[in-house]
Amino acid sequence: MNYVTNKAGRKIPEEINGEPVIPYMGVGGYRPSGNRYGPPVSSCRDYPPDGNKLVDSLREALERSGLRDGMTISTHHHFRNGDLLANQVFDLAHEMGVRGLRWFPSASFPCHAHLIPYLEDGTIERIEGSMNGPLGKFVSEGKMKGTGVLRSHGGRYQALQDGEVNIDIAVIGAPTADPFGNANGLYGSSACGSLGFALADSRYADKVIIVTDHQVDFPCIPWQIHGNDVDYVVKVDKLGDPAQIVSGTTRITRSPDRLLLAELTARFCDAAGIIKNGFSFQSGAGGTSLAVGEYFKQIMKEKGIRARFARGGSNRYLVSMLEEGLIDYLLDGQTFDLEGVRSLAENPNHVWTSPFTSYNYHGKGNFAGLVDVVILGATEVDMQFNANVVTHSDGYLLHGIGGWQNCLFSKTVILPIPLFRDRIPVLRERVTTLCGPGELIDVIVTERGIAINPLREDLIEATKNSALPLKTMEELKAEADRICGKPYGPLLDDRVVAVVKWVDGTVLDSVNQVQSTL
Amino acid sequence: MNYVTNKAGRKIPEEINGEPVIPYMGVGGYRPSGNRYGPPVSSCRDYPPDGNKLVDSLREALERSGLRDGMTISTHHHFRNGDLLANQVFDLAHEMGVRGLRWFPSASFPCHAHLIPYLEDGTIERIEGSMNGPLGKFVSEGKMKGTGVLRSHGGRYQALQDGEVNIDIAVIGAPTADPFGNANGLYGSSACGSLGFALADSRYADKVIIVTDHQVDFPCIPWQIHGNDVDYVVKVDKLGDPAQIVSGTTRITRSPDRLLLAELTARFCDAAGIIKNGFSFQSGAGGTSLAVGEYFKQIMKEKGIRARFARGGSNRYLVSMLEEGLIDYLLDGQTFDLEGVRSLAENPNHVWTSPFTSYNYHGKGNFAGLVDVVILGATEVDMQFNANVVTHSDGYLLHGIGGWQNCLFSKTVILPIPLFRDRIPVLRERVTTLCGPGELIDVIVTERGIAINPLREDLIEATKNSALPLKTMEELKAEADRICGKPYGPLLDDRVVAVVKWVDGTVLDSVNQVQSTL
Secondary structure (H helix, E strand, O other): OOEEEOOOOOEEEOEEOOEEOOEOOOOOOOOOOOEOOOOEOOOHHHOOOOOOOEEOOHHHHHHHOOOOOOOEEEEOOOOHHHEOHHHHHHHHHHHOOOOOEEEEEOOOOHHHHHHHHHHHOOOEEEEEOOOOOHHHHHHHOOOOOOOEEEOOHHHHHHHHHOOOOOOOEEEEEEOEEOOOOOEEEOOOOOOOEOOHHHHHHHHHOOEEEEEEOOEOOOOOOOOOEOHHHOOEEEEOOOOEOHHHHOEOOOOOOOOHHHHHHHHHHHHHHHHOOOOOOOOEEEEOOOHHHHHHHHHHHHHHHHHOOOEEEEEEEEOHHHHHHHHOOOEEEEEEEEEOEHHHHHHHHHOOOEEEOOHHHHOOOOOOOOHHHHOOEEEOOOOEEEOOOOEEOOEOOOOOEOOOOOOHHHHOOOOEEEEEOOOEEOOEEOEEOOOOOOOEOHHHOOEEEEOOEEEEOOOOHHHHHHHOOOOOOEEOHHHHHHHHHHHHOOOOOOOEEEEEEEEEEOOOOOEEEEEEEEOOOO | OOEEEOOOOOEEEOEEOOEEOOEOOOOOOOOOOOEOOOOEOOOHHHOOOOOOOEEOOHHHHHHHOOOOOOOEEEEOOOOHHHEOHHHHHHHHHHHOOOOOEEEEEOOOOHHHHHHHHHHHHOOEEEEEOOOOOHHHHHHHOOOOOOOEEEOOHHHHHHHHHOOOOOOOEEEEEEOEEOOOOOEEEOOOOOOOEOOHHHHHHHHHOOEEEEEEOOEOOOOOOOOOEOHHHOOEEEEOOOOEOHHHHOEOOOOOOOOHHHHHHHHHHHHHHHHOOOOOOOOEEEEOOOHHHHHHHHHHHHHHHHHOOOEEEEEEEEOHHHHHHHHOOOEEEEEEEEEOEHHHHHHHHHOOOEEEOOHHHHOOOOOOOOHHHHOOEEEOOOOEEEOOOOEEOOEOOOOOEOOOOOOHHHHOOOOEEEEEOOOEEOOEEOEEOOOOOOOEOHHHOOEEEEOOEEEEOOOOHHHHHHHOOOOOOEEOHHHHHHHHHHHHOOOOOOOEEEEEEEEEEOOOOOEEEEEEEEOOOO
């Protein structure tokens, strides 16, 4: 395999899975050409005149879709760790003797460890998509035949839109659907809220199968997935495990350390003048992020401030802010709990979004740049604010990119991170895997101080007289190293097991096989 | 010019405007190949990082979009006869000295007679789209340089989707929009309800300009047009004349003749067993169609029947049925009055549709086939139930196709038509222009009797013992001819001034120049 060093100084293969790659050229450095992909022209002459696309089984739908060796099969991850569908799809493929498939999920979860035997026996050649937990370990150990490709949510949309990846068959689990294929995620026992991650699949896949466990008469309202994009509809008993799809209660962290990070983050935003009337924010559904939201809420209530919108995954905390009038609109990318599902179904100001609206870098703009402040995580950060979100410092690929890269285009990007985890420092000379260029990352909040990217002179100026514990990256790193000792790099083999794409489809970094400890 | 005779027996040119055509091959006879069109890949690098796409004027937006000779410019017709925008676009083009444009409206109205001087001086080379009233007369008299192309609403979507027509610049009037380009038609002084006819333009045009007279902060909710498809946003004082955009009151016909047609139509549907629980219907916003709806309402109330959905243009009559619980869902293609606009904004069961959902023949099905009964008009019908909807019997092109052709795929198609208009019989040996194949048209309702298409043995059987005045087409025609005398055909020249496309993009018929009466 030949390698090339890209603009970020990272060594990447010249081709991946037999196809040439475009090396990362810097933020905004790559200018795409050509036209978006258009799926094959279909005709109503080939679809049931009465619109009834029901077939008897998922197997029949796969057969009619022409499932065969080497195809690309996609699924969405709105059922999270409660997904029963993706596993069934590959059980059937295996049963049918199909081999060499590319699985193109919007994300994978520990429940998909079920697929490891199919990666081993050649049913699945490779996964392109996040490989959390067990699948990531499998890949890191060099056991997957093909090379993994990690894309952000926006990058996945971009890859489909631009024809970089063609899905042969999209299998879309739909908590509610009609026989024409109109579908939403709002009702039924597998209700998961928004189905936004399946939008690109429904638009760009050659064949689209809707699988539902809650069939309604036409028209299924609202139709987040348009039946006009759908080939077959299958009724099954159960799409997923409701308890694992949405949690009954999302929970704010109780860890004093993480609460401190959250509080410092909120105080920073306040001091920097970010929390003001009409502002907007995005923070995740993790315990720390939820806590940041609650501190925002306190500040907003105290000062009588109202946000124009919050973006990101919805949960009961954001719903309560919407319902209390602290936020005008909730722009929802994925719905994390039952309160989120209820609100999305009921409240016209709680609006679903998709990677197309929010993240696609090859659109005519996207929502990311309109968000005033975004709170993200990271596994490692270096002195230039470059960050890693997919591998741990031991080299294991344990997380997906999600919307993380896409959110870096927000006006202010803050990473609240502990200085060390399990006595392993988070601040590094060099991140194991580069996922986000430091020029887009503005602030690091740690329990021992806050570092502002020198590029953000405005933020430095705005907070210079605050009581915040402002430090340089170097000071923070020295402190961590004093406590933990100077960290070692991971032990990696030469073999590239996966690559990390940038939001524009170029290759930002490689993930190498972790050295066997034998 | 060379001609060919298509499957419908109609003589059509082998090429139109320099491009070869595909002759009509019968209903479902043409199998398309190739892929859908994808517009050029864009990149966020070329759009404002903060999402603010406002430019100072429509002229600036047109200049930045690269307006030049020979381009295709599209507009939508949701402002109907109150549209001020399309005229402004071509005023500017004329001012800028641009020539040879193709105007690709979703429909044109009498207010667009303003553009006749630009058709004369070469600013506009041709119109592809309906040419109602004065523009139709202009074309019929052979005064337009290029050949007109008439498409149904669904055919227009198909042509864009399949890349048969590429829009260079779409100018989309939006009653409400934010600076990112998200837009809807629900609020503001130019509120027009749904913007569904602009959907294809926003998706497939190379450059998309949103023009609004009611700017709101991001996010404009709901976003029927996605800002992610938009290049520039322009704020103007006034998009249209509100009184001409939506009527304060749509009105049921008071003509006793037309009321009789409406009553007979409703009675036929009742006798045929079409009006039953869970049924669906579509009827237009013309006086007779509205009256059919009111008769339906009476029957439904008497019998305690509830419809699953009504499709088509919305108006206060349909809104009242929705609000009274007689219809579960109103699937709205265009919003005809203020009550329709109010309901669409307020009621989650009043849902906008688009030519993509409802009419596109090159989709994976569309809604038309799911509608139990559709009530349409016609200018002429022949003995095989073939019908004309664009020209009058004198040959003048005075109407667009609208959704008419698309609706023919509904389960039962009924044309309530007078036997004669101004002593000119509507039933003919041969229709002047063929717009709809008779095999798709089921019933003709006239004031002197009802004729059922012999292909519909089920309807003949269902109504044979009814008290309805059932007759054959031949009987009805003989009656009309007895009263009016045998009709003459129109006096037409050889020159083809426009063609009528079928829903699949093939050419169904030609429209010839009307002979000068000099």
